[in-house]
Amino acid sequence: xxxxxxxxxxxxxxxxxxxxxxxxxxxxxxxxxxxxxxxxxxxxxxxxxxxxxxxxxxxxxxxxxxxxxxxxxxxxxxxxxxxxxxxxxxxxxxxxxxxxxxxxxxxxxxxxxxxxxxxxxxxxxxxxxxxxxxxxxxxxxxx
Amino acid sequence: xxxxxxxxxxxxxxxxxxxxxxxxxxxxxxxxxxxxxxxxxxxxxxxxxxxxxxxxxxxxxxxxxxxxxxxxxxxxxxxxxxxxxxxxxxxxxxxxxxxxxxxxxxxxxxxxxxxxxxxxxxxxxxxxxxxxxxxxxxxxxxxxxxxxxxxxxxxxxxxxxxxxxxxxxxxxxxxxxxxxxxxxxxxxxxxxxxxxxxxxxxxxxxxxxxxxxxxxxxxxxxxxxxxxxxxxxxxxxxxxxxxxxxxx
Numbered sequence: 001x002x003x004x005x006x007x008x009x010x011x012x013x014x015x016x017x018x019x020x021x022x023x024x025x026x027x028x029x030x031x032x033x034x035x036x037x038x039x040x041x042x043x044x045x046x047x048x049x050x051x052x053x054x055x056x057x058x059x060x061x062x063x064x065x066x067x068x069x070x071x072x073x074x075x076x077x078x079x080x081x082x083x084x085x086x087x088x089x090x091x092x093x094x095x096x097x098x099x100x101x102x103x104x105x106x107x108x109x110x111x112x113x114x115x116x117x118x119x120x121x122x123x124x125x126x127x128x129x130x131x132x133x134x135x136x137x138x139x140x141x142x143x
Numbered sequence: 144x145x146x147x148x149x150x151x152x153x154x155x156x157x158x159x160x161x162x163x164x165x166x167x168x169x170x171x172x173x174x175x176x177x178x179x180x181x182x183x184x185x186x187x188x189x190x191x192x193x194x195x196x197x198x199x200x201x202x203x204x205x206x207x208x209x210x211x212x213x214x215x216x217x218x219x220x221x222x223x224x225x226x227x228x229x230x231x232x233x234x235x236x237x238x239x240x241x242x243x244x245x246x247x248x249x250x251x252x253x254x255x256x257x258x259x260x261x262x263x264x265x266x267x268x269x270x271x272x273x274x275x276x277x278x279x280x281x282x283x284x285x286x287x288x289x290x291x292x293x294x295x296x297x298x299x300x301x302x303x304x305x306x307x308x309x310x311x312x313x314x315x316x317x318x319x320x321x322x323x324x325x326x327x328x329x330x331x332x333x334x335x336x337x338x339x340x341x342x343x344x345x346x347x348x349x350x351x352x353x354x355x356x357x358x359x360x361x362x363x364x365x366x367x368x369x370x371x372x373x374x375x376x377x378x379x380x381x382x383x384x385x386x387x388x389x390x391x
Contacts, residue, residue: 025359047337054355055332055362059325062366066374074379 002074009138011071011084014064016089021057024097053097060089084137091130098124152196156189163230163241165223166237177233181312185228192221196295205285207350211357217295218272219361222302222367229312261319264308267301268336276338305331311369332362335389343382363369 009065098120163185167177171280194200195216203256231250235243249255257263275281275294284290309312309324339355347354 015156047340048333051333051336054330054336054359055329058359058362059329059332059366062363062370063325068296070374071378073378 002073003078004074005140007076007079008071008078008081009066009088011064011067011077012085012087013066013084013092014060015092016064016086017083017093018057018061018064019078019086019087020090020093021054022061024100026052026056053093054132057093064089068073076108076130078138081140084134086120087137089107089134091127091134094123095127098127149198149201152201152295153193158195159236160186160189161255163228163233166233169237170233172184175236181228181233184224185230186219190225191216191224192299195221207347208280208353210352211353213295214354215224215357215361217298218268218302219357219364221299222306223310223360223364225303226311226313227368231313231386238290258304259308259315259317260310261323264305265327265334268305268331268358269296271301272334272338276342287354306365310365310372316374321369324369328365328369335361 068077068082072080163182167182170177176225195213200209200213235246238246275284280294282288284294305327308315309319309327318324321326335358336355339351342350342354
């Protein structure tokens, strides 16, 4: 049986990107109402970036799950590599959202009417921790 | 507008339904099957298109929310289901050999290849969308019934072209690979999302939100259609190689 380590990482990473986009949409936009649909600040570049963020996030989630199902059926999944990919995807996308989209492009902020610094720090710190954990896990055991 | 005129957009849909059903019957008479799932997809597609263009929904399309629902049915839901119904394969199978050859020659002709090129598909789909919603065309279409009809026809045709190239059940010469088709879904989905937010800044309110979230649901539906076909093809490949191992 062939073990597909690289594809396991990719499947996890796509799933992680999808999870980041999903959490952003459900938790921060819909449940907490912290994020705004569009606050009309920032340049058009932010709008385009956000459009890609949403579309890519949802498509990535679906692709990651189908890849996972395919790996399972071939018995080629490396669970550790998949989890590493998930953390890398989640952390990478969250860091991109927290730095480029929120700060550089001023698309919208994490929350309104509060001091932003603690929110920004926690948001990006969580992303960095996920990235580091993913980077540690992604190396094959014993290597 | 008179009741007769209001029902007029239903006519092409009725013709399409009749043509599809009679082709399936022709196949059945000579003993050939046709997957029921494809007939169901086509019936659902034509049903949703009918909901979009007939009263009561069409009578309220000065309400922006009703208009957005119409748009999502005409350009996304209807076309995706139409493409999953494999109408070209059905037509080819139901024709006699000389007509089938002529249709095949047309389908493989250079203009047709240009039409199904990813750039053409995106230009017609996204370009049409932006040209209508961000210019005075949209307001003018509320006054002129023929412009209105033209825009609806464009929505269905451009949406169907995208759906056929990205997720169609019909074989397509030179269809791009899975990553390129997913990239097309992301590109058109992103353009849709940007449009929704631009309309939000123009006071579309709930209608803009509906457009954005409907568009996201469409991205998921298209991705599922592309990847489930990929998954099924992989399953057939695995079964074939298992048989080869068993017989050798």
